[in-house]
Amino acid sequence: MNVVLLDPSEVRADGGASLDGRRAEHVAKVLGKAPGDALAVGVRGGKLGSAQVVSSTKQALELEACVFEREPAPKRPITLVLALPRPPVFRRLLQHVTALGIERIVLLHTRRVEKSYWMSPSLEPAAIDTQLQLGLEQAVDTVAPDIERARGFKAFAEDRLPELAAGARVLVAHPGPFGPCPVDVPGPVVLLVGPEGGFIPYEIERLTEAGAQGVSLGPRILRVETATLALLGRLGG
């Protein structure tokens, strides 16, 4: 936790704030803050800044003099369209890509996504928000990526993808005779990553018709988590 994030409603008019739970415990146990110490804070969705510790125990953290004066790093104009992975990979990837500053994540159903994944408690809004918060706290950011769900592949390819693609470079990661993923792409990018086992040929055809360019990471078959992070590293930003 490299920044303690507060909800706007938690900051009082006098610049004080009272926290409990995970954040209080972390500040007391891991950061070992004492009264008078400065603490890096941020307002979820807003600015970064600092606060002063009034008191800190594992149960309760009292802050005063909360000042929020600088914007977080801008989001990278990247939309990651991710075939919904199995829940533990999904949870980790949410943290990874939030920390990397991606603007938007679209969770996509494809033929090889197991339908049961959509029933996972990890997809409940509060569970998703926990992972986003952890990614933001790691990266010292306040603005989470937007999360969309696209449970119909055809509707996504025909309706939503063209909207996302307007003005953007659209890349689909797929093993095959494709060139390497481009590097340090300056403008908006839509990156599509299939499920373990890949997109089926029909899906690749529909995505290609919608303007997606196939990119490869070489001859090795990679897991979704490995491939996604290596690709996002290449895109830069």
Next chain:
Amino acid sequence: MNVVLLDPSEVRADGGASLDGRRAEHVAKVLGKAPGDALAVGVRGGKLGSAQVVSSTKQALELEACVFEREPAPKRPITLVLALPRPPVFRRLLQHVTALGIERIVLLHTRRVEKSYWMSPSLEPAAIDTQLQLGLEQAVDTVAPDIERARGFKAFAEDRLPELAAGARVLVAHPGPFGPCPVDVPGPVVLLVGPEGGFIPYEIERLTEAGAQGVSLGPRILRVETATLALLGRLGG
């Protein structure tokens, strides 16, 4: 498991092989192979090829006509020097970087590595080999990265790093006023990644003296796993 890897000792002179345990179970349960089916196989440390299934149950897999005729994709001439992470991250990273085809991994002790990590059962040779095998099976490769341990930072920086650095580009990932990590570097690379919390200034000085160039992934503070995979994606290969 995109290839079933055999130990050289498991392949009989008549081209047959008898497997049990995890591999037999996977072929029967996940791949659902029946007698007569072809199976992608490889010899650990050797070539890739194919075999024919004689019989397949969850307990025992009988193969015949094992033929090994093609080399796996060449290793990427990258040495990853990794401050030893906590065990679950270590296990996942071993799989990730093996799948990515890295040539060598040096596990390094630094000031901010918890000494208890070196006592983890995950560092026992058999435990490491399990992760390497999973990475190779995923990537359809047969040759695991070499694993070295460097438990003395000073000796590593003064003796081993200069050997590794001969003819190679040496990069150290560190937050700060550094340029971005270069992309698609053609020749050998030594990439150093610090622990959660980073290298301490003394360590950065020693590494820089040994010729390492600082590289940054931008203003966000990333976890070791996120940063390592994004950096390896950039290096290409």
